[in-house]
Structure formats: C-alpha cells, structure tokens
Amino acid sequence: MLREPSVVAKDVRTNKTLAVGEEARQMLGKTPSNIQAIRPLRDGVIADFEVTEAMLGYFIKKVTRQRSFLSTLFRPKPSVIICVPAEITSVEERAVRDAAKLAGAKSVDIIEEPMAAAIGAGLPIDGPSGNMVVDIGGGTTDVAVISLGGIVVSQSIRVAGNKLDEAIIRHIRRVYNLMIGERTAEEIKIKIGSAYRLEQELAMEIRGRDLINGLPKTVKITSEEVREALSEPVQAIVEAVKSVLEKTPPELAADIIDRGVILTGGGALLRGLDTLLGEVTGIPVIVAEDPMSCVAIGTGQRVGYHGSMNL
Structure with missing residues (x-):
C-alpha cells in the first residue's frame, strides 16, 4: 500500500513539516538554509523522536485514507506492527512504541527484522530445520539463524x-x-x-x-x-555472518549447508555480495526473490496471526 523512504523535510524557523517520504528525499542536499531534509532514523533506531512521530503520523494517515469509509468509521485508529533490529535495546524499543502511539496508532506490536525477512522470503521458520537469513537494510545488517519459530543465534551490526x-x-x-x-x-x-x-x-x-x-x-x-x-563496510558484514555461523549449533549448521543462506534487504542487491559470502563461508548464498520487500511482506503475513494492520 505504501513504499516511502524515511526522510522528512521541515522548516527550521516554523518547525513545520513540509514534505515526507520520496518528496522529501528529492530535497536532500538541495534545500535553502531555512529548510532541513532529515533522516530521523539512524543505524536502525530513532535519532529524532519528534520528526519520527511526524513521519509515522503522515504514513498512517496516508494509508488509512485508502480504506473504505465504514472501515475508517468503526476503526479510527489502526493497530501497527513495526520491525526493529534483532539486538535493539529496551530503551530504543520503547521509543519506537511511544512514537507510533503518539502518531495515532491504537496499539503497537514489535517484530524482529530477520524474523519478518525470513517469513517474507518464504522460509519454513516453524519447522525444526535451521534457516539463516542476512537482512541488509539502510541502517543495520541483521544476521540470524531461525528454527521452530524463534531466533536461535543472531547478531545486529550498524553497517548497512x-x-x-x-x-x-x-x-x-x-x-x-x-x-x-x-x-x-x-x-x-x-x-x-x-x-x-x-x-x-x-x-x-x-x-x-x-x-x-x-x-x-x-x-x-x-x-x-x-x-x-566499499571493502571496509562489506568486510564488516562478512565478519558478522562468519560470527553467527561460528555460534550456530552443529545440527542447525548442517541444515544451513543444505539450504543455504538467504540474503534480503536492499543491500542484498549489491552486485557480487552473494558470490563473496559464498566464497568466504563455503555455503550457498541465495538472494531472495524480492529482497527489498521481504520484511514488509513477512510482517504482513505475521499480521494474520495477530489481526493487526501492517504499516
């Protein structure tokens, strides 16, 4: 329903929000002194609380306007599920919940990004087999081994x-x-x-x-x-993958060798990253069919279990 970058343009003199999403991204590096184009999320967490609240409020209004009149009448506030990095702190998670509620959400559920990415990529996460996903987003890279519906081993680095x-x-x-x-x-x-x-x-x-x-x-x-x-940040991602593999229980490691590693997120589209990871680890590495949408699709599928609306 909605695909927008996390950018907000505001007038610093009046503190008024002028543009959000793609319209604001077009302003990056081109604004006069009284206008700032801001990325309120940095390294996967909230860097500017007020701007994040305004951005979420804009997205919620834009989505709810597309629903039917009766649906809007009887459910004026949507329930929201937000994806966060696997190793987010409790303080950072509370900030995400608070920003969403102040932006107009009725309730807020949290799901870890690698879990959502695995669901969106079509991995059988509820079975006893091991599945490894590497989700390279804008702010963080999340590496996780998933089995029986939960994350067994994970690492989140602020390199993406x-x-x-x-x-x-x-x-x-x-x-x-x-x-x-x-x-x-x-x-x-x-x-x-x-x-x-x-x-x-x-x-x-x-x-x-x-x-x-x-x-x-x-x-x-x-x-x-x-x-x-790009060699330095790419090497940091490679080291994170190796670190998680080293901590993976041997039975699950055997499954990963058979199934391979799944790459998701926009960073998965970097040419040759799958080849490099495969060469370093000796494990097949596969780029998901639609890597940029895996997290959103997985969140939407997980919503069915909760009856919530996906943002």
Missing part, C-alpha cells in the same frame, strides 16, 4: 546501506577532492557498486563540488575503485 553510501562519499572526497551528496553516492552504489570482481567492469561520470576551488567538477569513476571504497 547508509554506511556503504558514506564510504563512497569519503573515497570520492579523498581521491578526487570532490564533494558529493547522499543521493549521488546512492546512485553510484546502485549503478556500478559491487562486492566482488565483475566479468565486465563498469564506469560512470559523476558531478560534485571541487573542494579546492569550490567550482562544479565532473570526474569518471570505475566499479573497481567503488569496490575498493
């Missing part, structure tokens, strides 16, 4: 899509003395980013501000140097 973008920004600044924004970095990652050598390497032109003379500048970069820029 945003850290990949930041690594590209740092590389371009260091090598070319060129300042680029978050949107350009994300575009580079999507178009030519990779975690493993490509059969045919790619290249693209990028534009930004020259840090020496302050003038606009265009440079050409290749997929090899982007891969080098």
Whole structure:
C-alpha cells in the first residue's frame, strides 16, 4: 500500500513539516538554509523522536485514507506492527512504541527484522530445520539463524546501506577532492557498486563540488575503485555472518549447508555480495526473490496471526 523512504523535510524557523517520504528525499542536499531534509532514523533506531512521530503520523494517515469509509468509521485508529533490529535495546524499543502511539496508532506490536525477512522470503521458520537469513537494510545488517519459530543465534551490526553510501562519499572526497551528496553516492552504489570482481567492469561520470576551488567538477569513476571504497563496510558484514555461523549449533549448521543462506534487504542487491559470502563461508548464498520487500511482506503475513494492520 505504501513504499516511502524515511526522510522528512521541515522548516527550521516554523518547525513545520513540509514534505515526507520520496518528496522529501528529492530535497536532500538541495534545500535553502531555512529548510532541513532529515533522516530521523539512524543505524536502525530513532535519532529524532519528534520528526519520527511526524513521519509515522503522515504514513498512517496516508494509508488509512485508502480504506473504505465504514472501515475508517468503526476503526479510527489502526493497530501497527513495526520491525526493529534483532539486538535493539529496551530503551530504543520503547521509543519506537511511544512514537507510533503518539502518531495515532491504537496499539503497537514489535517484530524482529530477520524474523519478518525470513517469513517474507518464504522460509519454513516453524519447522525444526535451521534457516539463516542476512537482512541488509539502510541502517543495520541483521544476521540470524531461525528454527521452530524463534531466533536461535543472531547478531545486529550498524553497517548497512547508509554506511556503504558514506564510504563512497569519503573515497570520492579523498581521491578526487570532490564533494558529493547522499543521493549521488546512492546512485553510484546502485549503478556500478559491487562486492566482488565483475566479468565486465563498469564506469560512470559523476558531478560534485571541487573542494579546492569550490567550482562544479565532473570526474569518471570505475566499479573497481567503488569496490575498493566499499571493502571496509562489506568486510564488516562478512565478519558478522562468519560470527553467527561460528555460534550456530552443529545440527542447525548442517541444515544451513543444505539450504543455504538467504540474503534480503536492499543491500542484498549489491552486485557480487552473494558470490563473496559464498566464497568466504563455503555455503550457498541465495538472494531472495524480492529482497527489498521481504520484511514488509513477512510482517504482513505475521499480521494474520495477530489481526493487526501492517504499516
């Protein structure tokens, strides 16, 4: 029903919210001094409580407007399920619940992201077999081994899509003395980013501000140097996967060898990441059919057990 990035644009003088979601994302790096485009969620948790509340309120209103008049009349406030990283603290979880309730939710349920991702990817989580999922989102990477409907071993690291973008920004600044924004970095990652050598390497032109003379500048970069820029955060994800495998009980590890590791989340689309993980671990690694939607789909399927509405 709704797919929007977690970005809010607000007027700092009046504290008024001007845009939310994709409309606000288009403003990143382009706003005048009185307008700020903010990402209220950082590293998988709430960084700005008030802005998060406004964002959730906007999303809830946008979704409930699409329901029928009678449904809205008899259920003015929706129940909400929100996904959180596997190792979120109790304080961070309470902040999520409070923000959703203040935004207009009747009740708030919490589900761990790797569990939702596993359900959305179609894994048989209720059986006695072991299933391993690596969910690489925007703020966190969650690695979990799931069996009998629960998480047996997990690890959550604050290295994911945003850290990949930041690594590209740092590389371009260091090598070319060129300042680029978050949107350009994300575009580079999507178009030519990779975690493993490509059969045919790619290249693209990028534009930004020259840090020496302050003038606009265009440079050409290749997929090899982007891969080098991404090596540190990619290695952190690899180490998290290895760490969870080392803690996995032997019977479940045998199941994972047979079934493979499932990659979900937007980060799963990074070229060659599945190949790299497979080479390092010696286990088949499979990218889910629709990795970006797995968490939302899994949450929606889990909702059926609770009778709640998925956000």
